Amino acid sequence: MAERLGTLVFSSDFDDFATWKNALQAQLPDLQVVHASAIERPEDVRYAMVWKPPAGFFERLxxxxxxxxLGAGVDALVARSDLPPGIPITRITDPQMSRMMAGYVLFAVLRHARDIPHFEQAQRRGEWAYRHPRAPDETTVAVLGLGQLGAMAAHEVQRQGFRTLGWSRTLRQIDGVQCFSGMETLDDVLGQADIVVLMLPATPHTHQLLDRNRLMRMRQGAALVNVARGSLVDQAAMVDLLRSGHIGAATLDVFTQEPLPRDDALWSLPNVLVTPHLASVAIPASSAQQIAANIVRVAQGLDPDNRVDAERGY
Known part of the structure; x- marks a missing residue:
């Protein structure tokens, strides 16, 4: 089995190698797991577990x-010039990642629906600024992107009693969620929402999908939550509209440039919460079983599950 499985190489500056190695070898004791910095025989590497590996990483393999x-988004990976053609790429679809993402989205939606940014600003002024709560069904939340993560997030939002809209490229069906599809419906969905949640993949079709004109389609004072990719939004236009109050507030986990530069205007806007791309991450203990199963499938000459379509970008 050891000879048949071969070696897996790990490359990520954001994940702990030892934790992933232990989790994988608990599933596949005969699998050799090595860090990219310690590869002695590149020709023996059969599997690569990566998150934003350095340029030229795949050339020796x-x-x-x-x-x-190592994650749900593959936009950075499929755009690489050194990506070997024809090699299957898989994403992690661990249910724990979906739960983590849904929890973050629900936190952000509740934060905006209950006007918490208003009270945070009032606290800094030392001001008792009462604002009467609204019933959940008086707030409309639009979730753009209804893949595995988006569908669970939309489901959790509607469970709290919010009027929930879903939008995707192709029509989906989610209990309690009014679903729309196609570009011809997007502006209408944006115009109905008090809170817009971005959960779309980054592809050429979604690049700056929310440009200045489309951001202007949002309701005056609506909130924006982005847990997908910074490239989906015209960030400069978003900053202008946050300053003017057309966008009332934002919770942002992703940005055009990451890490967000220290001098970026978003850091100092009082109506913006910045988090460092952590809404959902792969958890070794719960993801290793899925990864191990795919390694065994490939070793047996079978296609892996959860394969990415590199041309579509997801």
Whole structure:
């Protein structure tokens, strides 16, 4: 089995190698797991587990059979010039990641629906600024992107009693969520929402999908939550509209440039919450079983599950 499985190489500056190695070898004791900095025989590497590996990373891995992306978004990976053609790429679809993402989205929605930014600003002024709460069904939340993560987030939002709209490229069906599809419906969805949640993949079709004109389609004072990718939004236009109050507030976990530069205007806007791309991350203990199953499938000459369509970008 050891000879048949071969070696997995790990490359990520954001994930702990030892934790992932232990989790994988608990599932596949015969799998050799090495860090990218310690590869002695690149020709033995059959599997690569990566998150934003350095340029040229794949050029030496001539025996590669599977690439495992350490996360749900694969936009940075499929755009690389050194990506070997024809090698299957898989994403992690751990239910724990979906729960983590849904929890973050629900936190952000509740924060805006209950006007918490208003009270945070009032606290800094030392002001007792009462604002009467609204019933959940008086707030409309639009979730743009209804893949695995988006669908669970929309489900959790509607469970709290919010009027919930969903929008995606192709029509989906989610209990309690009014679903729309196609570009011809997007402006109408934006115009109905008090809170807009971005959960779309980053592809050429979604690049700056929310440009200045489309951001202006949002209701005056509506809130924006972005847990997808910074490239979905015209960030400069967003900043202008946050300053003017057309966008009332924002919770942002992703940005055009990451880490967000220290001099970026978003840091100092009082109606913005910045978090460092942590809404959902892969958890080794719960993800390793899925990854191990795909390694075994590939070793047996079978196609892996959760394969990414590199041309579509997701």
């Amino acid at each position: 001539l025996g590669l059979q599977l690439i495992i992306n």
